[in-house]
Amino acid sequence: MTQDHLWLVDPCASEPYFLAGLGHRPMGGTEATVLRVLSGLAEKGVRSRLFQRADTGSRVSNDPLFYTSLQEAYRAADPSTVIVVINAWKVAIKLRKSHPAARILLWLHNYPGRHNRKMGAALVHAGVEVVCVSHSHATHLRRFLGNAVTGAPKIHVIYNPVSDALKRDATRRDPDLLLFASAPHKGLAEIFERFVAVRQAMPSLSLHVADPGYMTWTTPTPPEGVAMLGPLPQSELHCIMRQALCLFYPQSIFAETFGLVIAEANALGTPVICQRGLGANDEIVSTDDQTLECSDISALVARLTLWRRDPPRIKTQDAFRIEAVVDAWFELLQQPAGVTVAPPEPATTALAS
Missing domain, CATH: 3.40.50.2000 (Glycogen Phosphorylase B;)
Incomplete structure (x- = not known):
């Protein structure tokens, strides 16, 4: 060529x-x-x-x-x-x-x-x-x-x-903050259901939802504890992602072919909770413990409880x-x-x- x-x-x-x-x-x-x-x-x-x-x-x-x-x-x-x-x-x-x-x-x-x-x-x-x-x-x-x-x-x-600019820094994590940062059609209704179930055991949790904003989608009504942020500049989104306890993505509706938001979260040192065996999830997360059977609410609560006590130190994979x-x-x-x-x-x- x-x-x-x-x-x-x-x-x-x-x-x-x-x-x-x-x-x-x-x-x-x-x-x-x-x-x-x-x-x-x-x-x-x-x-x-x-x-x-x-x-x-x-x-x-x-x-x-x-x-x-x-x-x-x-x-x-x-x-x-x-x-x-x-x-x-x-x-x-x-x-x-x-x-x-x-x-x-x-x-x-x-x-x-x-x-x-x-x-x-x-x-x-x-x-x-x-x-x-x-x-x-x-x-x-x-x-x-x-x-x-x-x-x-x-x-x-x-x-x-994944951009080389995305790296872990010394930002302090908020143990009560979860983040969803994908388009609403990627299982947001199910995300809300599982957030409500998890919040019954952990009532101080909040969920921030950032919509990339590149298309118009029907958005389900957010339950109590959810803040709809709308489209954000990447710099602002990544700032919130650094602060979040994790990227909260326990949905079984939408299979990612790659899952850029998962790789980017890991690059910022932010762990991800996502469905085991769905699309490319298992391949893209940098550690095995980030994939779960997400219909098991007790497993979600246990994982969040562990990460609140001892936030993991992770990074994205070099191949990305x-x-x-x-x-x-x-x-x-x-x-x-x-x-x-x-x-x-x-x-x-x-x-x-």
Whole structure:
């Protein structure tokens, strides 16, 4: 791949996004990941174009990326161009018709639904590779796509990145403060139910809810003890996250393909309570004791009681740091089409003191 032939095509984001907004405006985890990876690759000399559904104009002042509208992705490109498409496999197939010689990768950040059963054969036929964001994500996708007749597309695994700026500091933790920092559709109603149950045993607890604010969702009525914070700048959210006893995420409704908020909480030294065996939870937490059978209220109370008495000292896994993630992308972009790049599965450990 030459230095200026990476095209990132995002047909999904409802609003255009730019590096200047990273950390300063509401933004989904996928969009933040895209910007961090492209910015890191720019430091390695890889010049990228980011094609978005909304018309974005062109280059933003002092920004290493070039922004343009989605329609421009269908124009002629150099045969050495590598095209990475976010989530939309049908767009990847359509782009193959416009770019018969280009290497095309589908960067999945979600689990495909049952109506996408035909995507495996279509991706194989079009020669489109897939990048998943965790090993559990890739395992799920292989099972979903499994077809002995048509085969399956080449699948790579590259984690989402955690900013190097997120590190534990000397902030004192509030033993009564729990934090939920995800969109409401990620099991917030169940979070409320379990908070109410836990609070019966620990009535001094409070729950702060920070909505990333990148989409509009129906929010359940908050029970007593819950403070709805709405969208927050990342700096303010991370300040609260440092203070919280834990990231309170004991829901069984929404399976994360990666779980950036989990990795970021651990990077700040904040433990997480999340459902064992759900999505990528077990792979992304840095210690085994952060996953529980969360329908067991007595287990939730016991874990919170332990952490109130003896807050754990943890950090995120090195494989999630931006340098490691950008290196993995750089290696993949240099490889011939079809070569698998997958980081080793991280091993979780007991809580460190």
